[in-house]
Amino acid sequence: MASIAFRNVTKRFGDTIAVNDVSFEIADNEFFCLFGPPLSGKTTILKLILGLERPDEGEVLIDGEPVNHVSPARRNVAMVFQNLALFPHMTAEENVRFPLVERKISPDEIAPRVADVVEKLHIGHILHKSPAQLSGGERQRVAIARALVRDPVAYLMDDPISALDARLREETRVELKRIQHELGRTLVYVTHDQEEAMSVADRIAVLENGVIRQIGAPSDIYDNPRSAYVAGMLGAPAMNLITLDPGRLSALDGALSLHAMTVPDGASQIGIRPEDLAVDHDVDGVRKPVQVYEVEPLGGVTVVTLQAGETSLRAMVRGQPKIEPSSQVALAVANGQACFFDSEGQAVTA
């Protein structure tokens, strides 16, 4: 069990600043997600925790102890890289035992550790099978068991399920979250998938160009993004971000009754989540100034792309309403749910 902290850590590679003055604290037993686009510094942060890279400035601490000069082996942090593939010539059980056998752990110690992880992953009934005899989901669980059978103070996972198909990814992330809670270990998890970050993490750090833009619980970041960048990173479809220049403002005001909202001083962008846009399509006698551009029925929800003057907007409505492309609709911002950002993209409140 371990807490992990960065204090003003910077890591450069030549002219590239991969990690730029980053500070955070990960609590013991926390599921902590590093989330950001490619090249934003996620893997470098994992390597700094693991000890494969050393900071140019600042300090890395594990359980409150500075570890800048401690070797990776003595940090006892386990890295699970992107590839969760199994060894095809070994049974499931041999695969799970492998990391312990490789480290020459005594058989007396191996047996209870394997039994423990096997029980937590519910794979006792398939241990005798070879990987070729297992379903995709079973293979994944055996691979996770093999990754978890060591007894480190923290696990680091670098996009461990990105190579899986969508359904298996969903199953595996549920499994990972359950196991992490059950094992009671600190887990630092890298992903570039916003849905994955939102669904598994206790807290998320949102990265951009080596800088952490915001840290918080998923719902907190989603509801209170501190910048337009963070607002745009979480949520699918992405938040509608509209520049409030005078031309657009009047077209939008007609469409969305913005005059009824309190626009804070200094706001130059308004952000509205697609699920906060109410589309009214079948009420007679209501002005319908917005044109429907495209309709995507996704089963439980329907995504409607709309055109209000020059501005394109996306709304997400429940179910499969009969909204026709090219028809005219009325729009409203449900419960006045909107965010405002200044010209630098920083959140402003009334």
Ligand SMILES: Nc1ncnc2c1ncn2[C@@H]1O[C@H](COP(=O)(O)OP(=O)(O)OP(=O)(O)O)[C@@H](O)[C@H]1O
């Ligand atoms: N060993 C290295 N030598 C030179 N530059 C590096 C090295 N490792 C990382 N970088 C650079 O540091 C920056 C951050 O890279 P990093 O791999 O940490 O990002 P990432 O967010 O994990 O990206 P991805 O999602 O693509 O894995 C990038 O500009 C990358 O090119």
